[in-house]
Amino acid sequence: MKHITPDDAVAFIRANTALTRPPHVPEVALHLADEAHDLWQRTEEELAEIGLPPPFWAFAWAGGQGLARYVLDRPESVRGCSVLDFATGSGLVAIAAIKAGAQRVLAADTDPFSRPTCALNMAANDVAFETTGDDLVGAMGGWDVVLAGDVFYDRAMTDRLVPWFERLSQAGSRVIVGDPGRSYLPRARLTELAVYAVPVTRALEDAEVKRTTVWQFA
Numbered sequence: 001m002k003h004i005t006p007d008d009a010v011a012f013i014r015a016n017t018a019l020t021r022p023p024h025v026p027e028v029a030l031h032l033a034d035e036a037h038d039l040w041q042r043t044e045e046e047l048a049e050i051g052l053p054p055p056f057w058a059f060a061w062a063g064g065q066g067l068a069r070y071v072l073d074r075p076e077s078v079r080g081c082s083v084l085d086f087a088t089g090s091g092l093v094a095i096a097a098i099k100a101g102a103q104r105v106l107a108a109d110t111d112p113f114s115r116p117t118c119a120l121n122m123a124a125n126d127v128a129f130e131t132t133g134d135d136l137v138g139a140m141g142g143w144d145v146v147l148a149g150d151v152f153y154d155r156a157m158t159d160r161l162v163p164w165f166e167r168l169s170q171a172g173s174r175v176i177v178g179d180p181g182r183s184y185l186p187r188a189r190l191t192e193l194a195v196y197a198v199p200v201t202r203a204l205e206d207a208e209v210k211r212t213t214v215w216q217f218a
């Protein structure tokens with residue numbers, strides 16, 4: 001895969017997305033792939049050739065939309081708190097947390113396109129939060145709240161996340177996840193907080209709407 005500088009990434013994001021409001025969280029504007037751009041129709045090989053992993057950052061995933069909705073509707077869940085938005089992608093959940101009154105938000109994503117996307121999306125919403133490209137799985141950062149939108153789609157990732165989320169919960173963090181029924185959702189360890197019907201991109205999800213649940217890790 002080609003080396004991509006942050007400037008290349010910003011130019012690519014601008015050229016391949018449009019500033020859009022995700023349907024379930026219209027308070028937030030994001031640079032998202034849309035029908036005018038063919039980002040989601042390109043194959044993984046085509047993307048790899050231009051130095052791009054699958055563009056998770058270009059979509060507001062159902063889990064993230066549900067979680068952002070929850071945080072905005074229940075600002076007391078994050079108000080005054082230090083928050084980690086793990087696997088932030090576009091930064092949607094981090095933006096919602098700042099808007100809901102979180103004292104400090106760190107948004108983490110290992111995809112090199114996520115940080116430049118977050119920077120553009122911060123500017124679009126007139127908010128600021130910290131970002132990192134480090135893999136924080138296993139880190140005990142003393143966060144009051146750990147948010148994670150749509151992270152249980154991969155078995156290897158889930159196997160790493162579950163013990164970490166358990167340790168964070170035991171250490172006193174509130175771990176809250178948004179999930180539209182992905183394959184590896186660790187259902188037995190979760191307590192339901194809210195359920196939403198989230199409109200999604202048919203080309204990605206093969207559905208118009210996904211029933212999305214916000215859970216607290218027990």
Ligand SMILES: C[S@@+](CC[C@H](N)C(=O)[O-])C[C@H]1O[C@@H](n2cnc3c(N)ncnc32)[C@H](O)[C@@H]1O
Pocket residue numbers: 056057059060061062063064065086087088089090092093108109110111114134135136137148149150151157
């Ligand atoms: C389905 S997307 C969800 C993005 C966002 N939370 C949302 O709901 O719109 C999953 C994200 O997890 C990120 N990810 C995967 N492994 C990660 C890791 N070890 N640390 C941080 N982010 C990771 C991917 O880069 C991707 O952006």
